[in-house]
Amino acid sequence: MNGFHIDMNGALYPKQYLVKWLEELADLNYDTILWEVENGIQWETCPECVAPDAFSKSEFKEILQISRDLGFENIPLFQTIGHAEYVLKNKEYLYLSELSDNFQQYCPLKDEVKGFLNTWIHEYYEIFGDVKYFHIGADEAYNLGECSDCKEKATNSSLSKLYIDHINETIKPILEKGSIPIIWADMVLHHFDALDSLDKRILLFDWNYGKHNKVDTLHIWGKKNVAFNNIPEETMKEFGDYIFPDKNSTPEIFYTADYLANKGFQVVTCPASSHYGDNIFASRAQLHFDNCFDSIAKSKQSHLSGFMLTSWTVHMFPWELQRIFIAIPSFLKENPNGAQEEYKKWYENKYFQASLPSFWKAVDLISTPVLGSRTRDTVHNKSNLKIEKEAFSTQLQKAETTTESTKLNQTIKEFEEALSLFQKVRNENSNNTYEVDHWILATKNLITRSQGTLQLLGENQKDNNTILKTSQELKTETEKMYQDKLSPIRRSEIIHWIYDSFHHALEN
Ligand SMILES: [Zn+2]
Known part of the structure; x- marks a missing residue:
């Protein structure tokens, strides 16, 4: 399959x-x-x-x-x-x-x-x-x-x-x-x-x-991630032969597939x-x-x-x-x-017909999960697409301000570097601008969301209104980007989820 x-x-x-x-x-x-x-x-x-x-x-x-x-x-x-x-x-x-x-x-x-x-x-x-x-x-x-x-x-x-x-x-x-x-x-x-x-x-x-690469923990259902040298006895008893199929080798991360296959499935x-x-x-x-x-x-x-x-x-x-x-x-x-x-x-050749190391560097630079842009910060859940006005502010109050501010300052720099790299790719290649435009919009959203979050944590960068205005423009642009991708009512629910509670926080 x-x-x-x-x-x-x-x-x-x-x-x-x-x-x-x-x-x-x-x-x-x-x-x-x-x-x-x-x-x-x-x-x-x-x-x-x-x-x-x-x-x-x-x-x-x-x-x-x-x-x-x-x-x-x-x-x-x-x-x-x-x-x-x-x-x-x-x-x-x-x-x-x-x-x-x-x-x-x-x-x-x-x-x-x-x-x-x-x-x-x-x-x-x-x-x-x-x-x-x-x-x-x-x-x-x-x-x-x-x-x-x-x-x-x-x-x-x-x-x-x-x-x-x-x-x-x-x-x-x-x-x-x-x-x-x-x-x-x-x-x-x-x-x-x-x-x-x-x-x-x-x-x-x-x-x-x-x-496989660069990990020192193993995912165990019901126990989350456990260090390789600290796997519980009951897990070893049931799964040990599959976690360490060869006693001297590194653990098999996908051990559960082998275990289930050996059970006859x-x-x-x-x-x-x-x-x-x-x-x-x-x-x-x-x-x-x-x-x-x-x-x-x-x-x-x-x-x-x-x-x-x-x-x-x-x-x-x-x-x-x-x-x-x-x-x-x-x-x-x-x-x-x-x-x-x-x-x-192979991907560059298939979709861009050009060599584009900057593209991959930019993709990597916008990879860091960051306060204000994660699902849990935007309080989306499947049983309720309607988000309370105060939801973003309430979530932010749970954040550890100093650590998060330091991290946001660093990631904003990375996001800004990514934006200039994506724009360079956009300017130098006329093939596949459609895909690159999606990456540019995502990066702009990450920058503005992070600047706003930083501002709400009490770190003065720009004034609230400038960030709010930019984010409102991005909301319009993102809604347009979703025009052909989501049905109309679902689209407005999603846009409401992503932006409205964040904007409410900036307005106050
Ligand atoms: Zn029951």
Whole structure:
């Protein structure tokens, strides 16, 4: 599988933009599209949760047909335990929730949940047709075992058993349809004691945003990052043979894929071209380069079944700014042992027909996550796109002023250097100015946002009004940039999220 994940949790892409990118992805040798459509289709099972500018069923079927005509295998992704905020926040569906004051998760022990999911799965089939694969999400079910019934079951058996019984039940209609069910692998890696009872017909998507180079910690589900020399005993007992396959070698960062394959599952590795922790305007480039190269190389090993490149829209930089990662698999197909430096030359040649070292330097210079531009500073969350006016100021009050000011002063210099490099690339090359203009706009946003944040921390640089005026102009320019990339209502929600609370802080 050479897959690309289209995430419409945050974004809602218009048909033309989707078709343009499907054509590009076909050109880049992708063969599978994972469609996370969430509330982006006019569902009958849950009409209350449908987005105001959601696709009609016939519109979306047309897009899927175009995708099939381009040679893609379409995989629907429907969340069946966690990430259910878009449903459960509607009071009509609260009875399906694990908790009455938290909308993240369905209760796996409620009979009504089973019926509700089953009906919706059939509605997915009505739109997607007879698919080869059906992905039921099932990642990050963080309220597992919290209601009284679930707590009792978990006490009598385990959280792992509670989760796996739910998965084995949920996949029944999918198996009846003759499709291969898929889940994200994080929950069974976090709670692994009942793993032997998980249906082996399930394909596991093992998302891991790690890399090999210059790391001294290992990601362990349920424990975050742990130093190589401090891996807990229970982890070593279960995973040790896979973490240190050769006793003298450095640890295998992608050990979970080997572990799951050895348990008898088909496994697909999942790198990311964008994920939580990036700035909202542009990503941590080196991290994504390393992760994509290492994860895709891993996916080529004979006991694994391919890769799925995830592209999370918790950040709103468009695919134009992720293409530097999205094109990596195509390069690796032509050059299986190709290095990153060769890739950059290949990319320059393909998209710019010129040598552009300044471009890559600039991309790197705007990679640092910085206060005021990260998702958590802009308080976006999936259950509420409307942001409180005071949200940006409130977040800023939690910041450690001296450290953050020093860091901002340094990164602003780097962002300004990047801007002049991008402008140089723009002036010297007439090819692909479209892509470079996106990078220039992202860099201007980062500079102005950082100057404003610094100002709000009490470091006088410019006056509030000058920064506010520039940021208002960037808001207009960014909204224009998104014109062809986001549906109108979603676009205004996103623009509101990115700018309004920041501007409110500057006005006061
Ligand atoms: Zn429950």
